[in-house]
Amino acid sequence: MGVAYACGTCGYDLRGLNALGECPECGRAVWSSMPSPGSEEPIGVSPSGVRMIGLTSILLSWTAIGGIVLGGVAVLMGGRLLKRARAAGGPDPRGVRAGVWFGFIGAVLGVAWLLATFGVLGWMF
Numbered sequence: 001m002g003v004a005y006a007c008g009t010c011g012y013d014l015r016g017l018n019a020l021g022e023c024p025e026c027g028r029a030v031w032s033s034m035p036s037p038g039s040e041e042p043i044g045v046s047p048s049g050v051r052m053i054g055l056t057s058i059l060l061s062w063t064a065i066g067g068i069v070l071g072g073v074a075v076l077m078g079g080r081l082l083k084r085a086r087a088a089g090g091p092d093p094r095g096v097r098a099g100v101w102f103g104f105i106g107a108v109l110g111v112a113w114l115l116a117t118f119g120v121l122g123w124m125f
C-alpha cells in the first residue's frame with residue numbers, strides 16, 4: 001500500500017493494515033476508509049450509516065421529498081461502498097445491501113406519495 005490514509009471514524013493511521021481487516025481502534029472495516037481506486041475522494045459514510053439513511057428514507061417517505069432525497073443518497077452511497085468493497089476483494093459489507101434496498105423502497109414510496117398528492121389535487125380542482 002504505502003498510501004497514507006486514516007480511519008474515517010476515529011482517524012487511526014491505517015497504513016500497512018490488511019484492507020479486509022478492521023481498525024484496531026474502533027473496529028471499522030479498513031477498506032471503507034480507503035480511497036477508492038482512481039480517486040482520492042473518501043465515501044464519508046459507514047455501512048451502518050447507509051442502512052440508517054435508507055431506513056430514514058422509508059420513515060420520511062410520506063413527505064415525498066424526504067424519501068426521494070434520502071433514498072437516493074442511500075442507493076448512491078451504498079452502491080459506492082459495495083463497489084469499493086468488491087474492488088478491495090472483500091465480501092459485501094454487512095448491512096449495505098439492506099441499506100440500498102431500504103433507500104430504493106423509500107424513494108419509490110416517496111414518488112408514490114408525490115403522485116398520490118398530485119392525483120388528489122387534480123381530482124379536487
Ligand SMILES: [Zn+2]
Binds near residue numbers: 007009023024027028
Ligand atoms: Zn477507527
